[in-house]
Amino acid sequence: MSFKTTRLLSGAIFLLLSSVLLIACDQAKNLPAAGNKQSKAQQNNISSEIEPIKRPEYNAAVINFYGFGPAKFGDNEESVRMSWGRPLNASKPAMGATCYILSIDPLPSNHQGIAFMLEDAKFVRYDVTDPTLVAPGNIVVGDTADKVMQAHANHIESQPHKYIEGGHILTVTPESPANARLIFEIDASNIVTTWRIGVIPQIYYVEGCS
Structure with missing residues (x-):
């Protein structure tokens, strides 16, 4: 294999690895955002399930x-x-x-x-x-x-x-x-x-x- 061919293969491999790393980084950046959205959604669901404290009612019979x-x-x-x-x-x-x-x-x-x-x-x-x-x-x-x-x-x-x-x-x-x-x-x-x-x-x- 010639020196020129070897350099071309090395360059291609480097570009491929760089692309993989960039994709992985992008996915990692997106994970916290998705997690935050999910946490907020869960908090909203919990808040909607909690009923406000009801004021006691007057009981004239007692x-x-x-x-x-x-x-x-x-x-x-x-x-x-x-x-x-x-x-x-x-x-x-x-x-x-x-x-x-x-x-x-x-x-x-x-x-x-x-x-x-x-x-x-x-x-x-x-x-x-x-x-x-x-x-x-x-x-x-x-x-x-x-x-x-x-x-x-x-x-x-x-x-x-x-x-x-x-x-x-x-x-x-x-x-x-x-x-x-x-x-x-x-x-x-x-x-x-x-x-x-x-x-x-x-x-x-x-x-x-x-």
């Missing part, structure tokens, strides 16, 4: 100005326990007092929940810090004071909070029963931190049974 579910204000402890249907832990009344609290047992780590107050062996009030429990007017912990005012217009009065600087108390007086009240505690950021329903005078016990 939470109302007459009590909690089947347990009516004035009922005994057994009635409250049956109405709640889950374990409740009873606090000990202070010396010479008859007021005590039934709280969730065990108490959630975030301390959000519901507590039932009894005095003279009668159910008189319940306090709520759980945002999944809805107060009359469709209000939950975390809502704004403005929403409370709109929901209970003409039936509400405001006064400064005894312990929270810049906070206030919103008291709702229902048309009936006359001795029941709904109270929302509002922080300095104008947000509902807790609410309670009960009868006079226990509904006004700022420190609970303390």
Whole structure:
């Protein structure tokens, strides 16, 4: 084989190898783009499958100005326990007092929940810090004071909070029963931190049974 022929073959082989390498590089460059498109498509599919968190709905048969579910204000402890249907832990009344609290047992780590107050062996009030429990007017912990005012217009009065600087108390007086009240505690950021329903005078016990 002549020297000229050898050079031609070498050149052809070099061109062939160069073409193969260029094709491989182009394919490698295209792979991440395709992967990104696939990842974005997968993310879009996952996002479309995730449903937004639904706001809890108010259940007037459970939470109302007459009590909690089947347990009516004035009922005994057994009635409250049956109405709640889950374990409740009873606090000990202070010396010479008859007021005590039934709280969730065990108490959630975030301390959000519901507590039932009894005095003279009668159910008189319940306090709520759980945002999944809805107060009359469709209000939950975390809502704004403005929403409370709109929901209970003409039936509400405001006064400064005894312990929270810049906070206030919103008291709702229902048309009936006359001795029941709904109270929302509002922080300095104008947000509902807790609410309670009960009868006079226990509904006004700022420190609970303390």
